[in-house]
Amino acid sequence: xxxxxxxxxxxxxxxxxxIEHEHLSSDYLESWIGGRGFNVNVFSEETKADLDPYDPKxxxxxxxxxxxxxxxxxxxxxSVASKSPMLATQTYATSSMGGHWGAELKFTGSDQIVxxxxxxxxxxxxxxxxxxxxxxxxxxxxxxTHQTTVLIQEELKDRTVQVLCIGPAGERLVRxxxxxxxxxxxxxxxxLGAVMGSKNLxxxxxxxxxxxxxxxxxxxxxxxxxxxxxxQGDSRTQALSFExxxxxLREHQGQSPGGSFQDINSRYYRKNYFFSKQGCFACPIHCxxxxxxxxxxxxxxxxxxxxxxSVRALGPEMGIARWDSILKMIQMCILYGLDPxxxxxxxxxxxxxxxxxxxxxxxxxxxxxxxxxxxxAVKLIEKIAKREGSGDTLAEGAxxxxxxxxxxSEELVAHVKGLELVGLKDMRMNSALHAAVSTGDWDNLKKxxxxxxxxxxxxxxxxxxxQSESGVNPPPNIDTIAHIVKRTExxxxxxxxxGVCSFPYARLPVLNPADLIEQLSxxxxxxLDEEALINASEKVIADERRLxxxxxxxxxxxxRFPMDRLLTGDSERAGCSHQEWRTMLxxxxxxxxxESETGLPKNNSRMRETSEVLEISEV
Amino acid sequence: xxxxxxxxHEKCTGCRLCEMVCSVKKTGVSNPSRARINIIKWEADGxxxxxxxxxxxxxxxxxxxxxxxxxxxxxxxxxxxxxDKCIGCFMCVAACPFGGMGIDATEExxxxxxxxxxxxxxxxxxxPKAIEYIDVSAAALKKKRSAGEHFSELMRxxxx
Numbered sequence: 001x002x003x004x005x006x007x008x009x010x011x012x013x014x015x016x017x018x019i020e021h022e023h024l025s026s027d028y029l030e031s032w033i034g035g036r037g038f039n040v041n042v043f044s045e046e047t048k049a050d051l052d053p054y055d056p057k058x059x060x061x062x063x064x065x066x067x068x069x070x071x072x073x074x075x076x077x078x079s080v081a082s083k084s085p086m087l088a089t090q091t092y093a094t095s096s097m098g099g100h101w102g103a104e105l106k107f108t109g110s111d112q113i114v115x116x117x118x119x120x121x122x123x124x125x126x127x128x129x130x131x132x133x134x135x136x137x138x139x140x141x142x143x144x145t146h147q148t149t150v151l152i153q154e155e156l157k158d159r160t161v162q163v164l165c166i167g168p169a170g171e172r173l174v175r176x177x178x179x180x181x182x183x184x185x186x187x188x189x190x191x192l193g194a195v196m197g198s199k200n201l202x203x204x205x206x207x208x209x210x211x212x213x214x215x216x217x218x219x220x221x222x223x224x225x226x227x228x229x230x231x232q233g234d235s236r237t238q239a240l241s242f243e244x245x246x247x248x249l250r251e252h253q254g255q256s257p258g259g260s261f262q263d264i265n266s267r268y269y270r271k272n273y274f275f276s277k278q279g280c281f282a283c284p285i286h287c288x289x290x291x292x293x294x295x296x297x298x299x300x301x302x303x304x305x306x307x308x309x310s311v312r313a314l315g316p317e318m319g320i321a322r323w324d325s326i327l328k329m330i331q332m333c334i335l336y337g338l339d340p341x342x343x344x345x346x347x348x349x350x351x352x353x354x355x356x357x358x359x360x361x362x363x364x365x366x367x368x369x370x371x372x373x374x375x376x377a378v379k380l381i382e383k384i385a386k387r388e389g390s391g392d393t394l395a396e397g398a399x400x401x402x403x404x405x406x407x408x409s410e411e412l413v414a415h416v417k418g419l420e421l422v423g424l425k426d427m428r429m430n431s432a433l434h435a436a437v438s439t440g441d442w443d444n445l446k447k448x449x450x451x452x453x454x455x456x457x458x459x460x461x462x463x464x465x466x467q468s469e470s471g472v473n474p475p476p477n478i479d480t481i482a483h484i485v486k487r488t489e490x491x492x493x494x495x496x497x498x499g500v501c502s503f504p505y506a507r508l509p510v511l512n513p514a515d516l517i518e519q520l521s522x523x524x525x526x527x528l529d530e531e532a533l534i535n536a537s538e539k540v541i542a543d544e545r546r547l548x549x550x551x552x553x554x555x556x557x558x559x560r561f562p563m564d565r566l567l568t569g570d571s572e573r574a575g576c577s578h579q580e581w582r583t584m585l586x587x588x589x590x591x592x593x594x595e596s597e598t599g600l601p602k603n604n605s606r607m608r609e610t611s612e613v614l615e616i617s618e619v
Numbered sequence: 620x621x622x623x624x625x626x627x628h629e630k631c632t633g634c635r636l637c638e639m640v641c642s643v644k645k646t647g648v649s650n651p652s653r654a655r656i657n658i659i660k661w662e663a664d665g666x667x668x669x670x671x672x673x674x675x676x677x678x679x680x681x682x683x684x685x686x687x688x689x690x691x692x693x694x695x696x697x698x699x700x701x702x703d704k705c706i707g708c709f710m711c712v713a714a715c716p717f718g719g720m721g722i723d724a725t726e727e728x729x730x731x732x733x734x735x736x737x738x739x740x741x742x743x744x745x746x747p748k749a750i751e752y753i754d755v756s757a758a759a760l761k762k763k764r765s766a767g768e769h770f771s772e773l774m775r776x777x778x779x
Binding site: 069073103107146150182211212214228231276279281282283284285290302 | 636
């Protein structure tokens with residue numbers, strides 16, 4: 001028996017009500033590893049180009065990795081993949097979701113679920129070990145994510161059932177609808193919740209009693225204990241544990257206009273709204289937060305899921321500096337099943353458009369949508385989720401809404417490939433490049449900021465040399481940035497393949513790929529070394545890029561990056577010129593072995609060769 | 620000095636790592652339904668409570684066992700099962716008021732926390748220290764100090 005994986009793929013056809021259990025061979029498992037690998041393989045082999053995201057034939061995939069559901073630290077990740085209704089090209093998109101759902105899926109004895117078709121009436125899938133049932137969800141349609149979770153748990157008479165569901169936004173095909181599991185852990189960006197909605201699929205409920213088998217349990221426990229100590233001992237993860245993902249709010253302090261957002265930081269939150277910490281499955285960091293509001297118009301709201309990027313998007317991005325309104329809006333996004341980042345980005349665009357007189361008051365249902373109008377934004381979120389009035393336009397996302405509104409409002413949209421960017425002139429070059437070229441999703445959990453491991457030393461040395469020569473910090477080194485982004489993408493993908501959170505590997509690289517290898521060999525006896533793991537990541541990313549290119553994503557989409565989102569000035573984090581941006585893209589394409597003109601991956605076999613060439617030129 | 624495995628629900632973040640390491644250590648697989656400890660969740664409120672055998676002084680499991688298979692071991696102050704005597708009637712499972720005695724469906728045997736012979740694995744993996752294995756006397760003192768923290772802070776500020 002293969003250890004580490006369940007060794008099974010579940011195929012569900014909602015149109016025909018057909019359920020198949022497919023055995024996965026050990027060769028297959030070892031070659032694609034898990035999560036993002038299984039998903040991209042299904043899409044590459046089984047789907048045609050130009051399928052609409054809402055076409056019943058479009059697959060909706062959920063997959064976990066060999067480490068998911070084990071005692072490996074942060075072994076919580078499910079990769080969610082389908083075609084994104086949010087991206088301008090509506091191409092293949094993959095998103096990593098934390099929470100508790102993925103591990104439970106593993107305990108039912110499946111590594112992946114592939115869902116196709118469209119149910120005749122609202123339906124939810126109930127997976128209990130080997131038993132799979134399609135159940136009527138007519139009464140759940142219209143319910144928010146919290147109510148849906150409770151009602152399903154009550155119907156199944158089991159409080160430990162893990163429910164992954166959409167809210168009203170997903171049902172009404174809001175293009176940035178999210179999926180939510182365990183009440184508030186979401187797969188937010190890219191609008192995959194709307195794909196579920198288009199299939200008439202309200203939820204996937206799982207409960208398992210099976211074991212995740214392990215190759216060498218004793219060694220695994222020892223390795224994991226060591227890694228947890230490493231995580232506990234690092235100041236970056238300590239800060240993350242103490243501040244939650246709200247630590248990202250530090251990055252915009254001092255750069256906000258007029259300093260009016262000085263209270264929008266983790267310290268103020270902790271003092272006034274913090275209720276408790278929460279962890280995803282098997283996580284020793286616990287970046288999740290439960291929030292309790294004790295006064296004001298939103299007195300008594302209590303919810304989990306306040307994350308830094310959501311606060312930025314629904315606060316400073318819209319000119320809102322009131323914590324209670326921001327928290328109320330985050331809660332609304334979670335309940336309605338909306339991506340808080342795109343929600344904030346879209347309303348912020350609407351506000352800028354309104355202030356310029358391009359969006360008129362009668363078009364916003366008489367809401368004076370000035371920048372900073374918190375009450376207006378709260379009203380608008382409900383309208384978006386229900387696609388009422390102006391909400392129907394805004395439910396299309398900022399880019400598509402600007403096409404509907406016209407009047408040159410498109411110039412005010414800050415987006416890359418149709419996905420809203422959030423941040424007030426404070427994106428670092430490496431985050432920006434990552435946002436532009438990433439084949440997966442990117443948000444505060446996934447975007448590139450830090451220098452990963454071995455590159456830190458090199459960068460610091462260069463910085464010192466630059467300083468000693470000119471007395472100021474040198475401008476960002478384009479080669480280094482392209483290299484950092486590639487490396488971080490590869491490591492993030494490796495974590496997604498293994499089924500663990502990429503935060504401690506890529507975003508804050510406290511752990512490294514060698515640690516992943518140790519865990520993988522203890523769990524699955526994989527004959528992988530670090531190079532082979534990174535090669536597997538490269539293969540998956542190349543396939544994802546091919547799927548994107550198939551539907552028209554090209555260099556042009558990445559060249560038109562809203563440069564005004566980048567930091568300006570002389571600091572090492574400062575932005576760059578268009579020329580430098582283009583050079584950086586070319587450099588990144590060369591590292592990936594993608595065609596310079598089109599951004600299309602060349603032959604797979606050349607991948608290794610290129611990275612070797614690169615190593616030499618870097619030295 | 621006697622030690623006690625003590626739970627602090629306020630610190631628990633509901634990650635279930637304790638369940639995983641318990642099952643890995645005791646059964647060699649990762650499976651929460653075979654773990655001796657479980658996190659009971661009121662997820663919508665953000666409230667979590669680790670539950671496991673309390674090693675009661677007057678243990679209901681021990682009282683109802685028809686074969687005297689359950690006994691108290693004074694060294695570690697724990698309640699243990701002698702599987703050679705156990706007949707698998709599961710009376711102890713029914714009698715325990717906390718669900719501390721469970722059934723391992725794979726091995727068809729009762730299962731309970733045995734404090735890992737004095738070095739509880741779950742404790743060593745719990746980052747927020749929601750479960751601790753400490754001296755009996757220290758346990759109460761620790762709580763007193765933590766409860767008195769606010770009082771002492773105020774007194775030092777305004778009086779001292």
